[in-house]
Amino acid sequence: MATSVSMIPKIRDGLRATFRSGMTRPIAWRQHQLYQLARMAQNERELICDALKKDLGKPRTEVLMAEVGSIIERAVKSAQQLPEWAKTEYPEVADWQKPWKPTVYKAPRGTVLIVSPWNYPMILSFQPLIGAIAAGCTAVLKPSELVPTFSQLLAEIVPKYLDPNTYRVVNGAVPEISKLLELQWDHIFYTGNGRVARIIASAAAKHLTPLTLELGGKSPVIIDSAYDHDLAAKRILWGKCNNAGQICVAPDYVLVQRDKQDELVRAFQKHYNAFFPEGALDSPSFGSIVSDSHHKRLTSLLSRTKGDVVLQGRVDAARRRLEPTIVKNVAGGDSLLEEELFGPILPIVPVDSLDQAVDFVNARSHPLVLYAFSDKESVKQQLVSETQSGGIIFNDTFQQLAVHELPFAGVGESGYGYQVMKYTYDTFTQLRSSIDMPKEAEPYLAIRYPPHSEEAVKALTAAVHTPIPPSRQ
Known part of the structure; x- marks a missing residue:
């Protein structure tokens, strides 16, 4: 059920x-x-699993x-880590500035808006909310209308666990998000696609609202010709099959040495058969496409490819099912x-060298993730330096999301903008600088007041004459 548009400003004002x-x-x-958020996830897990099964066909x-x-x-x-994150900081300064008590306070940004997508609607709603709660913000959660069962479930269970005066769920589609974006927020955190991100950024600019935009793009995979292609195929296919490839960090296309392409295809076929012995169409381990329109979009892309389909995924449009499909000899x-x-x-894109693969990646928009399979440190360093x-991520896919201490951006x-654990806390936290000048410092400050003597000018501008060390190249 959509939230009444007329109620949205009142919700924002109440949170403020x-x-x-x-x-x-x-x-x-x-x-x-x-x-309480952890208890909600734990206690209501069966309802959550049921909702996501209904909306997305997600395996439990x-x-x-x-x-x-x-x-x-x-x-x-x-x-557990919040007390350490929230500690007031006292930066190390020159001895003559120490009496000023330079301080950095950790202040919450205020009332924030979190707009989450449909593909991983739970973690991509609550991961930013964890940071907002930790920072001391109040927040509105706007889940996607494309997962209606799950979004309605959030509206029902969130107030049972979290303080409803502090955290609210707003459901709906274009009218509701449009009203939300008319309002001033102290931060907006959006996860989704670039087209909608531009609309949100434009709306935020009217209020000078800071943004975090977690988008996506075509995350490529580069395979070094000397790497174990069988292992690479196994790990790439596993990453691609998560949520039926409907995740921003899914491997999007593979760049492989031309003479290794058929070896890679055989490995994909082998591991597909191992993952899904009877095919993925009815497998409980493989999900559905979110909507009819997305299903048609994917099948349309397949119908127009000039590449060679070497692993033909079966299609069931009525159930929005599409099995993993591998296409080789794909060209720019x-x-x-x-x-x-x-x-x-x-898609598999054959190349003649690592340099050609790097050029192919660099000729396109910067991806969210670059995956690379190589045992050679020289190759890894080249990719770090040149892309x-x-x-x-080296020698695996998707698994980087399990490392809570890494920033995701x-x-x-x-x-x-950054997120996950402390990085999300930092996103919703203002570093508030402070000094506290003692009265006793006045004799030392006298030099700053005009009129300035020649000696005072020399002292006040001394930094201009700071010695600069010679460069060493």
Whole structure:
């Protein structure tokens, strides 16, 4: 059920009043809310699994592993580490400045808006919320209308566990998000695609609202010709099959040495048969495409490819099912390279050298993730030095999301702003600088007041004459 548009400004104003009351400031209060969020995920896991099965056909194990379990773990760890994160900092300064008591306070940004997508609707709603809670913010959650069962479930269970004066769920589609974007927020955190991100950024600019944009793009895979192609295929295929490829960090296309392409194809076929002995069409371990329109988009891209389909995924349009499909001999300009696939289709682009693979990646928008398979440190360093991406992952796919201590972010078209654990806390936290000048410092400050003597000018401008060491190249 959609939230009444007329209620949305009142919801925002109520959250802002709660924030100004100071309720969210005590560390113990924030920790309690984080533990409550973990309890919600744990206690309501069966309802969550059922909702995501209905909306997305998501396998139960995948939901428990990638969404429910991750939220429980990150909420608990954030609560435990929060006292350390929130400590006031006292930077090291020159001795003559120490009496000023230079200080950095950790202040919550205020009332924030979190807009989450449909593909991983639980973790991509609550992962940013964990940071907002930890920072001491109040927040509105706007889940996707493309997962209506799950979004309605959030509206029902969130108030049972989290303080409803502090955290609210707003459901709906274009009218509701449009009203939300008319309002001023202290931060907006959006996960989704670049087209909608531009609309959100434009709306935020009217209020000078800071943004975090977690987007996506075509995350390539580069395979070094000397690497074990059988192992690479196994790990790439596993990463591609998560949520039927509907995740921003899914491997989008593979760049492989031309004379190794058929070896890689055989390995994909081998591991597909091992993962799904009876095919993925009815497998409980493989999900559905989110909507009819997305299903048609994917099948249309496949129908226009000039590549060779070597693993033909069966299609069941009525159930929005599409099995993993491998296409080799894909060239630049192919339909499968037009846009982020966001589905279980994997194009293979043959190249003649590593340098050609690097040039191919660099000729396109910066991806969220660059995956590379190589045992050679020289190859790894070349890719680190010569490419740009939000992250660079060696010798696996998808698994980087399990490392809570790593920042997750894009660059350029794949977004900006950091998240996960402390990085999300930092996103919703203002570093508030302070000094406290003692009265006793007045004799030392006298030199700054005009009129300035020649001696005072010399002292005040001394930094201009700082010796600069010679460069060593």
